[in-house]
Amino acid sequence: MRSNKPLKSRFHLGPSTLPQPAARPYNHCMGKSVLKAAVAALFLSAGPAHAEENEVIFNELPYPVEMRLPGSQKAGAVLFESRYSETAEADYDTVLLQGEMPDPAIRLDVVVRANFFFPADRRYKPERSRRFPGGRFWARYRLDALTRQPLKFSVVNLDLKEDSTLTIYETELLRSDSMSETEEVLPSTFTYVPDPALSLPENIPFRLVRRAGWSAAAPTGPFTPHQPFYFTLHHTQAHYPGTYDRALAEMQFIQDFHQNGRGWIDIGYHFLIDPFGNIFEGRPISVVGAHVKYHNTGNIGISIMGSFHPPVSNIFTPGAKGSFLAVGTYLKDTYTVNRSSFYAHRDLGPTACPGDGLYAVMGTLRGLIFDPQPVPVPPAPELQPNAAQSKSLRQLINFYK
Template identity: 55%
Template sequence: MIKLLLPLLLAPVLAYAQAGDEKDLVFAGQSYPLTLDVKAKSDGQVTYAGRFSELPGKDYDVVLLQGLMPEPDMRLDLLGKGRSFFAADVEYRQTGFRRFPNGRFWARYKAPSLTRQPVKILVTDLGLKNNQSLVIYATELLTEGDLREREAPAEVSTAAYVPEPDLFVPAAAPFKLHRRAEWKANPPKEAYTRHAPFFFTLHHTQAHYPKTFDDAVIEMQFIQDFHQNGRGWNDIAYHFLIDPAGNVFEGRPINVLGSHVKNRNTGNVGISIMGNYHAPAHDKFTQLTQDSFVAVGRYVKDTYTVNISSFYAHRELGKTDCPGDDLYAKMSLLRGLVYAPQLPQPVEVPAQPVQLPPGPQAESLRQLLYYLETR
């Protein structure tokens, strides 16, 4: 019983970050993913100016966005609403930006001080040739202190960190795993913290839905860069990620602390499905993805003796709609498949040749065997 309650009681100081549901800025009449129609105008002109968001429900001094920017010839700016009717709106300073060749981007902005003021999105034309649609998958309102994974920074070593081999899923795992080296993962920013898994959690990335293996590899690289450099975390948040073709990618080593559920990371293995499984996106949860998730789930369950009551959806552990309504509706099915009794595989015993005795009885036995085999 204690083991079953631990996921709900633990709140380790080293594991308070989360990933998977970021919709802090609410814009009237719009739902995520936000699609901004950007018109090609003269270079340097503001081509999109949205309305201010609704009043945020918490203090912030950092705004973090991520989405899809098809062309690089535009600039994304944020304004904070003036604190009074007579006060001017405040331009937030961009403190980080990265756009990948496939258009995936993240951007981080700093407000002058802690605030709860609404936010407006502006887009400036930097030489667009055609009209574009800028997609924003997620927005987060944070404080400067949130941009790290630990309460206090670890001491920085000048020696290259090489994780111990026993932190990783072994080569004999019963599913194909695309290792970190294959998708060209960056090393962690500091040494990993070990943990002993005893439960696991289903997520969705709430973002890009890869169409090819190469696209999924770039998405892995983007997510890691966003988590490490956008959010300031040690590494990619999840332990496994699965694309629509059923490819399973290795995130953090399974035996180290992840960063995917707020205050619920110790002992928790994070498995995230690439795509957005919440209205209005409704990405398709393919049979290949389901089969791969079940294989990974069974491995975690069998290797670490995880009870069925210790397999969660993210929303069951925190205030979030992750893994989306569409995936959450499949939780009963997935629990049943992961925990279904597995029949033992039949063992083939090679047939042994019949040794016939010497003498006159041999011919009679040959005729009898022929008769039995041809009936």
């Protein structure tokens, strides 16, 4: 089982010619210990896929965290409890996480370790959460005060009848006073009026599932216009949809998580691509997104659905690759974008995104977008007449002699 911590030593810092930083996006009973030990033995692990600077790090417990939960326990029983995380590197009073919860008959709490000021561990239930029909969920927890204390997960049984699982893709520690996308306080009376001028025209050289096609919610505040001049590759570090309908549901989940979990005005990415090559319109291309801390103005965010960091190894399908190349080529041909204006998320900040799998093909993608090779035309083959054709040809020659 791998630790998240060594991952930080592998962070890649981008070249010295990075764009100048833009405005920051505001982007109970006897036997309980025996039960915990037994359930902990069922813990499944996978590798860290998105170790952001504010992500919760557990010793020997990488992401995505997958738990097996035993059914038929009495209501209120603790079905799983993790070890404590490492001490946070900065103050936080908000915990934000997202994952998959196939059965809603459980509750995921976070427990903050006791310290000098709080002599007992403090358990927090979700302040706000949402679970979608397919099982995708997010949850947000608000603490009583700022802290850097370690925390742990605790899964409580509500009415779980059968064995189930719970998967956590990412957990972040945040400050509630810096979660909004901008420092400006947006009026609650804001009414969104779609502006076609902000979106892509109809005659683009690729098929696009526009916002109406995936039933996007309206933004909660006004957009900030910008002129694109570079673009960034991401992975969603989450669900890898196996059908088009699941991809539509994932779009709706990501937007809801960004708007209501993170407090942003809209989905952070400009484009998302599913394994089948479907390209989904996120934020309008002509407005500032929320996908790279300090680097959003002028930056177009393109995210591939799934996780591409070991040990998770989703497939970057030919369809997804072709669609990414189509969008990248369009950006190159339409805006002032050159080969040095294409980044991976990890080039611009401390993260493993878009995962080692996608990062390994960055050079190939850059070459196919900015240095396309002409398709060679094979020489015409020499036609060798068959026996019948040879006889007819000799007869024709003899006729004219």
